[in-house]
Amino acid sequence: MPSNDDRASRNPGAPPIGTAEWARARDASAEAYDRAVLILPGDGTLWVPDQSSEGLAVNDDVAWLLEDLSRYVGAVALLTGTSIQTLQRSGVLPERWIHVIGRSGQEHHHGGTHTVWVPVPEGLPSFGERLSDFLGALGLAGGVHVEDMACSMTVRYGDLEKAQVPRLLEQLRLLATAGGLELRQHDDFVEVGTPTTELGTFTMFIAQLWFVPSAVLYVGDCERGKAVFAELDRLSDDEDVPTLGLCASRHGALHQRDDMIVGCPESVREALEELHEVITR
Structure with missing residues (x-):
């Protein structure tokens, strides 16, 4: 090489x-x-x-x-x-x-x-809907970017205020668990579902x-x-x-x-x- x-x-x-x-x-x-x-x-x-x-x-x-x-x-x-x-x-x-x-x-x-x-995980569509409701209710949609990758979702929160990150991560874990979905946490984003x-x-x-x-x-x-x-x-x-x-x-x-x-x-x-x-x- x-x-x-x-x-x-x-x-x-x-x-x-x-x-x-x-x-x-x-x-x-x-x-x-x-x-x-x-x-x-x-x-x-x-x-x-x-x-x-x-x-x-x-x-x-x-x-x-x-x-x-x-x-x-x-x-x-x-x-x-x-x-x-x-x-x-x-x-x-x-x-x-x-x-x-x-x-x-x-x-x-x-x-x-x-x-x-x-295949698309069974609980992923409802996860996306509930996440959208959560972000809208707390006014976090502007600082969180969700990428729908069909069999997984990437939730990026690099633009979110640091004080709000723990609450977001806690909610993501709850929603993922409720949907029976795998969650992988990275530096400033989370993957939920079956990422490729x-x-x-x-x-x-x-x-x-x-x-x-x-x-x-x-x-x-x-x-x-x-x-x-x-x-x-x-x-x-x-x-x-x-x-x-x-x-x-x-x-x-x-x-x-x-x-x-x-x-x-x-x-x-x-x-x-x-x-x-x-x-x-």
């Missing part, structure tokens, strides 16, 4: 061409391309904002690359926080070869088949494949991907599977773990173009 100094000296935004890690993963993908695995973010790579409709549009150049690569390699997977249903309604859901993992790991779509990986992780999604996807990967290429674009980069190290060191972790983000935490900083979706496309050329020539 390259040192942190090596990573820092690279030009963010440059395609990962010419590095030993890229060449190893690329060549391994070409030699046994029918078992190579590509996992990358769909948001910003394949799907881009549609300025005319305020919805989603498809990057046609990337769509063609991914569609053609998926005919050769073992699996191409796109990760997104968007639901499969929303992608279908927007007309941007790949219908054939590409795997789509929606709602940040809660559901999976491939070849017309939809599978729920993480990028690492959990990654390992679940790899485990459900019907083959042993010959190489794994992963593109991370948020802090959730940090643990996946560590898992890539393990696959490479312990199982001798060629791996490459590309960072399509300026997030410093990711730069400590990745193999190559590409910095932007355009450079991800350039990397895919080179891989496509090597595999299909």
Whole structure:
């Protein structure tokens, strides 16, 4: 693996061409391309904002690359926080070869088949309703931000006055217990329900494949991907599977773990173009 100094000296935004890690993963993908695995973010790579409709549009150049690569390699997977249903309604859901993992790991779509990986806990909807009533009654709604992640809820209270935090946490515990829900407390937020992780999604996807990967290429674009980069190290060191972790983000935490900083979706496309050329020539 390259040192942190090596990573820092690279030009963010440059395609990962010419590095030993890229060449190893690329060549391994070409030699046994029918078992190579590509996992990358769909948001910003394949799907881009549609300025005319305020919805989603498809990057046609990337769509063609991914569609053609998926005919050769073992699996191409796109990760997104968007639901499969929303992608279908927007007309941007790949219908054939590409795997789509929606709602940040809660559901999976491939070849017309939809599978729920993480079901919504039974008590979560009522938890959300009762929490909303509680925040409204005490006038705390302005300092508390609730993110509905379908199978979990994230309650952020960093903007709340410190004197009000203990009461909020006590109420959250009571509501979670009443709904039979798991609660995880962090520095300035609480997760209630069954939260997903990028690492959990990654390992679940790899485990459900019907083959042993010959190489794994992963593109991370948020802090959730940090643990996946560590898992890539393990696959490479312990199982001798060629791996490459590309960072399509300026997030410093990711730069400590990745193999190559590409910095932007355009450079991800350039990397895919080179891989496509090597595999299909």
